[in-house]
Amino acid sequence: MAKKTKKPVRKSATKQSGNDAVVKSLTLVLADTYILALKTHGFHWNVEGPLFLQLHEFFGKQYDALTEKADEVAERLRALDVYAPASFAQFTRMSNLAEETKVPSAQGMVAQLLADYEILAEDIKLGIDIAGKADDADTQDLLTSQLHDADKTAWMLRAMLRG
Ligand SMILES: [Fe+2]
Structure with missing residues (x-):
């Protein structure tokens, strides 16, 4: 008879031992931030036009x-003893932002990023509110700096679009 071996206890990726609502909002902010980072990186590569140099550099810095920022949010999740999602499949599913698979005009890129930052800011605000209710000052501080x-x-x- 085969000797029974004890299965190692593995943490589930969905384990939520911190405040669930705080974890959920941090995860949303992480997903938004990573989708926005990927999009910004793509715009850094593909932007064209008379403002190429300025936008290429600006998008590079933002990326x-x-x-x-994503790193800080993920490490806050770890401090709450929760695993951080780390795949684009998860980020795409969780984020309120949509990926970009085409190459918009330079102005279209700026307009799209503005709309995305506004959504990100709303998700961060929600997280600050939730962290406040949960008395989680560390998460509140982190998200306030992100906001x-x-x-x-x-x-x-916004200023670029008015130029
Ligand atoms: Fe680059």
């Missing part, structure tokens, strides 16, 4: 900032 950056980037994109 770096977004991946840094500041999202609002600032939205302002810059």
Whole structure:
């Protein structure tokens, strides 16, 4: 008779030992941020036109900032003892933002990013509210800093469209 071996206990990817609502909102912000980072990176590569250099550099900086932000949100999830999703299949499913598979005009890129940052800001605000109700000051602080950056980037994109 084969010796029974004890199965190792594995954490489920959906394990939620922190406040579930906080985890849900952090996961949404992470998914939004990663989808936005991927889109911004694509725009950095593919932008064309007289403003190429400015937009190429601007999108490059924003891409770096977004991946840094995503890292902070994912590490907050880990601090809450929850695994962070790390695949585009999950991010696409969870995010309120849509991926871009075409190459819009330079102005179309700026307009699309502005709309996305506005959605991201709404999702962050919701997260701040939820973290406040859960007395989770660390998540509140993290998301407040993210909201500041999202609002600032939205302002810059809005200003470009008025030029
Ligand atoms: Fe680059």
